[in-house]
Structures are given as C-alpha cells and as structure tokens.
Amino acid sequence: MDIHQFQVWLVTTIYRNSPVADLMRTAWAWPIAESLHFLGLCLLVGSIGTFDLRLLGVAKRVPIAAVHRFIPWGLAGFAINIMTGTMFLLTEPDQYIYNPSFHFKLLFMTIGGLNAGTFYLTSYRHLFGPDAPLDAPMRAKVIAAISLCAWLGVITGGRLLTFYRPAPCDGQQKGLLLTCAP
C-alpha cells in the first residue's frame, strides 16, 4: 500500500467506523467544538507563546522557570484542540486527509513538537537549575523563535483549511500526498 492508497483507506475506514459522526452532525455540536478549538488556540498561544517570548528576552528580570509555570495551561489548550480536532477529522475525514492545508498544519505541529522536545533535551537542566541565568543562551532563543513560527504556521494551516477543500480527482494525482478526493 503506497501513501495515496493509505489515505483512501484511512478515509474509508473512518467513514465506516466513526464513533462521533452522529453526535457531530447534530445542530450545535460542530460549532461548539469549533469554539472550544479557538479557546484552546488562545490558551496555547497565551502560555507557550508567552514562554517563548520570555526566552527571547521579554520580561528579562523574571526567572525563566517562573514563566514556565504557564506551560501546563498551554498543554491543556493543546489537549482540547487535539480532542476537538480529532472529532472534526472523524466526522469529515475526506475534508482533512486530502487537504494540503491540513498536511501543512500537521507538518508544523510535528516541527513544534520536535522543537519542544529539543528544548527539554538541550536546555532544561541549564535553564531550570539552581544557577539558572536570566538571559537564555542563543540555542534556546532559536528554539523559542522556531516554536512561535511553528504555532503560527499551525494556526495558518488550520484557518486556510476551508479554502483548500479537495476537489474530485480527475486523472492520475501526482505528488507525495493525495490532494483530491477519489
């Protein structure tokens, strides 16, 4: 099975087995889930974005570890968005699996995740230890800048989904991922 066939299999399988499609097609479920998705976005930007800004040099007198206490709230926002996002995906899989804007959104999420992992692997001990400096090293600043860009990329990919709705395929689809509905 190549990746195009995998996408088709995924869409078909989700349509056959979706546990939430009936709920999401009720009058207000989708709009409520969208509102929660936007609230989660704000929590994520307000927490992870604020921490990134601190690493980049905003509010320099404040210990970095003190600002890090916002991160669980950012993770809560992220969890809300994974849940609501999964509900959208499990209801209209073809609108996401074949959508190039969704592919970019997933790419930016992956970059954001790996980038955050890199931060904890390379900088955690240095920035959270007893002799933690108030000015983050250049390495951590680069990570913070990548983080901000990645999450803005995720928001952009999400907001543009509706403008890249996959059209029916005519002929053989080229490219790494399928971006039309067979």
Add this chain to the structure above:
Amino acid sequence: MIDINPFLAWVESTTLSQWIVGSPSMLAFPGILVVHAIGMGFAVGVSAALDLRILGVAPGIPLADMRRFLPFLWAGFWLNAVSGVLLLIGYPTKALTNPVFYLKLTLIAVAMTLLVRISGRAFASSSGGPSGPPVPEITPTLRKLAIASLVCWTGAITAGRLLAYTYTRLTQLH
C-alpha cells in the same frame, strides 16, 4: 427607524469590499482571516495569561512584570481591529444584520475595559515601602476582574465563531 440597506449596498459596491470578497488571492479574504486568528491568539492568550497570573498561576512572576507582555496583547488587539474592519467591509450585511455580531463587539468592549482596569490595579506604582520596587496586592476585586475577563473572552470567541452559523443575510443581493 433608519434604513441601513442603501449604506450596506454602497459598502458592498466599493472596490475594497469586492476585492476582499471576490479576489482569488490568498492574501484577500483567507489572509485576513489568518491575521484575525493570530491576532486573537495574542490578544486573548496574553490577556488570559495575565488573568491566570492574578488567579494564582505562575506565582514566581512578580505581578508588575506581567506588563512586559502587554505590548503583544495590544499588537494582537490592533491586528484584529484592522482585520476585523476589513472583514466587515467585505461582508457588512452579514455582520450588521446579525444580533450575535453586536453581542461579540459588546463582549470585546467589556473585556478590553476590564483589561484597562486590571492593568491599572496590577501595574499601579503605589508605594511598596521605602526600598525595592512596589509590590501590587492581589485583592478580591482584582481576582473578580480577572474571572470576568476570562468569561468575556470565552463569550466573545464563542459569539465570533457562531457568526458563521447565525447570519440571516449574506449580502444585499442574497
């Protein structure tokens, strides 16, 4: 009662309105929506972070130092004021004939008023002793303002999202 339909029809007839709605460019309507979502993230996100700090999250941050993040909140706010006006010029009938739009604007106005009051209290340079920087006190009033702020932003975002589902007329032609 003044008939606003001729005014709405005039707005929709302008070159700017027709470019926002009709241009195939991703910088037109889609790009403005992207800016509006990013501005929301910073405006509401930083405001919520300030509210959470007042409510006891991240107690290691001196409250007065939270003001360093406020320029990003205001940048988000102004991005959204501009992008919001552009969206309004694009679809004036859709917004102005929908009561939910006025609810959204009211909630944003209340949230920003609360922010100004919270800033005034949290960042006040009142005396904190002869030595050292002044330490603002987190009073029950400040906590109530922070909770009200979070409630207003939640309402404003929900109302904003529901605009796509509650409008009755898209344009003068429809």
